[in-house]
Amino acid sequence: MAASGFTPIQLYYSSTTTNAPLAANLLSGELAINITDGKLFYKDNAGVVQTIGWKVTPITAGGTGATTIAGAQTNLQVDPAGTAVALSIALG
Numbered sequence: 001m002a003a004s005g006f007t008p009i010q011l012y013y014s015s016t017t018t019n020a021p022l023a024a025n026l027l028s029g030e031l032a033i034n035i036t037d038g039k040l041f042y043k044d045n046a047g048v049v050q051t052i053g054w055k056v057t058p059i060t061a062g063g064t065g066a067t068t069i070a071g072a073q074t075n076l077q078v079d080p081a082g083t084a085v086a087l088s089i090a091l092g
Contacts, residue, residue: 023047 012021012032021032026043033040038055 020051021049023049 012025012030014021014032014034015036016034017036019034020039021041021043023043026032026041026049028043028045028047031040031042032049040052040054041049042052044050
């Protein structure tokens with residue numbers, strides 16, 4: 001969807017799963033994206049690469065009627081009434 005008269009913005013990116021930029025690859029405030037994982041990164045004012053967000057796995061229905069919402073670091077199960085029955089969070 002290119003428009004004439006505009007300069008496109010190209011982010012530093014990787015298409016290799018789990019790749020993240022090194023601090024040496026970015027300037028402070030510069031954005032980078034992993035187009036496979038959908039993770040968006042930036043370098044903060046302390047020189048550390050931070051993750052802003054990532055795409056989540058679509059909602060799927062389990063065999064027991066529970067619904068699972070899975071992301072890169074969280075897993076939430078709810079029963080058919082919408083009550084949360086299990087939540088797990090993987091840090092780091």
